[in-house]
Amino acid sequence: MRLPQETIRTKRDGLPLAPEEIRAFVAGLTDGTVGEGHAAAFAMAVFFRGLALPERVALTRAMAESGRVLTWDLPGPVxxxxxxxxxxxxxxxxxxxxxxxxxxxxxxxxxxxxxxxxxxxxxxxxxxxxxxxxxxxxxxxxxxxxxxxxxxxxxxxxxxxxxxxxxxxxxxxxxxxxxxxxxxxxxxxxxxxxxxxxxxxxxxxxxxxxxxxxxxxxxxxxxxxxxxxxxxxxxxxxxxxxxxxxxxxxxxxxxxxxxxxxxxxxxxxxxxxxxxxxxxxxxxxxxxxxxxxxxxxxxxxxxxxxxxxxxxxxxxxxxxxxxxxxPERHLPAAPVRRPVRQTGTVAGIATREIGLAVIELGGGRTRPEDVIDPRVGFTQLAGPGACDGLLGIVHAADEAAADRAEAALRAAYRMGAAPESRAPxxxxxxxx
CATH class of the missing domain: 3.40.1030.10 (Nucleoside phosphorylase/phosphoribosyltransferase catalytic domain)
Structure with a gap:
């Protein structure tokens, strides 16, 4: 078996990987012989160097075949x-x-x-x-x-x-x-x-x-x-x-x-x-x-x-x-709910920042082992062109977290002229 670091080195240097090299690396991911450091380095090498179509197909197939492949016998399409x-x-x-x-x-x-x-x-x-x-x-x-x-x-x-x-x-x-x-x-x-x-x-x-x-x-x-x-x-x-x-x-x-x-x-x-x-x-x-x-x-x-x-x-x-x-009896609810208001018309939204704010509230992860707080997030988020003054409602675990989320939500919204409508x-x- 080729050493994982050699596969990483090949892709780091922008050279193509043969299907058998990719299969071997994926097999190592499956059985644990490829460590987290190897996997992270491989992902970064691919991020910067990219894969040609044959490499992409080989990686996809190898990962699909790293476990069971299901078959179905059903009266309708899957x-x-x-x-x-x-x-x-x-x-x-x-x-x-x-x-x-x-x-x-x-x-x-x-x-x-x-x-x-x-x-x-x-x-x-x-x-x-x-x-x-x-x-x-x-x-x-x-x-x-x-x-x-x-x-x-x-x-x-x-x-x-x-x-x-x-x-x-x-x-x-x-x-x-x-x-x-x-x-x-x-x-x-x-x-x-x-x-x-x-x-x-x-x-x-x-x-x-x-x-x-x-x-x-x-x-x-x-x-x-x-x-x-x-x-x-x-x-x-x-x-x-x-x-x-x-x-x-x-x-x-x-x-x-x-x-x-x-x-x-x-x-x-x-x-x-x-x-x-x-x-x-x-x-x-x-x-x-x-x-x-x-x-x-x-x-x-x-x-x-x-x-x-x-x-x-x-x-x-x-x-x-x-x-x-x-649903209200079963779904967990955050103890702090805070409306966030801003006068004017929503001209644009830094949407990614809203997602990051959910993570900051505890609704996402910064490490694989992080535990999610299912209660937190935002509701009634304003869309482009909204002008009723409500940017959204923060759902937070405590007042300090709500303060940070409110600031993040305000920063994510740009007020001004209503934007042109965009097809979904x-x-x-x-x-x-």
Missing amino acids: LDKHSTGGIGDTVSLALAPMVAACGGYVPMISGRGLGHTGGTLDKLGSIPGYDAMPGLDAFRRTVRHVGCAIIGQTAELAPADRRLYAIRDVTGTVESLDLITASILSKKLAAGLDGLVMDVKHGSGAFMATLPEAQALAESIVTVAEGAGLRTAALITDMDAPLASAAGNAVEVAYAIDYLKGVTREPRFHAVTLALGAEMLVAGGLARHAAGAVERLEAVLASGRAAEAFAQMVATLGGPADLLDE VLERVGAG
């Missing part, structure tokens, strides 16, 4: 959606049950927060009793009987990625196009999907801040996935403002519940959710075209079938059976 991450991006919690209610099967393997962005797994961790690491047998049973299951990455599926993912989070290598592609697709290939839809975020709160960066990532994911036999499309969506008006963990679960129940349907969040869901239904043959798919998705929201699927998923995986009826879905990449 579909999934993945986001590159943003602020207030709680789409997965709503979309998985919506697609399940339309006849799809969604085995969604989610991740923890990464960098300044929130993680679906951390949000689910705020639901009492919810088992986000149930083991593959329980995972498969839930998908079969409910139609969807959102869980964390188990030790059996793409374990090499699970290890590298945590290291990237705290080493400044999250934004690497190559590592993002391999990380996302290794989990999706291991999940045995029939179709995948990618939500590639672009803007001040995204890892891909510029449109060319977002386009490059979308094309990378679609190209590598299609090369591996997985039907994939990507939507480039706006993250110049929080997607939902809530950012945190328990507060985003509460937001998703309100969305599914029809209490609130904010236009930007609703548009992105429907667009991604339509791509999933068309990819799975559950609708002939996007317009028909949107009609089906709207119907399962209106009938309550999507909300029921979410409730069944939560209960099946150990959460409270009445979460949708009494900017571009589509993929066949069809």
Whole structure:
């Protein structure tokens, strides 16, 4: 076996890695012979030097095959959606049950927060009793009987990625196009999907801040996935403002519940959710075209079938059976809630700073071992053009933390002339 440091040296010097070198390094990540220092150095070398397409494919396949690869025998298509991450991006919690209610099967393997962005797994961790690491047998049973299951990455599926993912989070290598592609697709290939839809975020709160960066990532994911036999499309969506008006963990679960129940349907969040869901239904043959798919998705929201699927998923995986009826009784709440007001019109938002403020409150990590405080975050975040004076409500563990969060929130907002409206879905990449 080649020494890990030699593989690192090769990539550090900008030379190509052979598939067998990549497979050997990934095997070391899996069995522990590659240490955290090796993994961090490799990630940094890739960040600066990049991977050619054959290297990217080899890394993706090696990580997908580092554990079990699932196969399914279900009466409908196996579909999934993945986001590159943003602020207030709680789409997965709503979309998985919506697609399940339309006849799809969604085995969604989610991740923890990464960098300044929130993680679906951390949000689910705020639901009492919810088992986000149930083991593959329980995972498969839930998908079969409910139609969807959102869980964390188990030790059996793409374990090499699970290890590298945590290291990237705290080493400044999250934004690497190559590592993002391999990380996302290794989990999706291991999940045995029939179709995948990618939500590639672009803007001040995204890892891909510029449109060319977002386009490059979308094309990378679609190209590598299609090369591996997985039907994939990507939507480039706006993250110049929080997607939902809530950012945190328990507060985003509460937001998703309100969305599914029809209490609130904010236009930007609703548009992105429907667009991604339509791509999933068309990819799975559950609708002939996007317009028909949107009609089906709207119907399962209106009938309550999507909300029921979410409730069944939560209960099946150990959460409270009445979460949708009494979310305030089950979801943890912060002891300090403070409105933050500012006169004027919202002209722009440094969205990434809001995500960093959530981490500062305790709602994210600066080290892999950090414990999340599920109670904290922001609600009623103002969007571009808002002029009612409320920037948002801080949810904090104590007054000192609320002071810091208030200052951060004020600094993230720029007041002035109302900006031009921006479409929530900017571009589509993929066949069809």
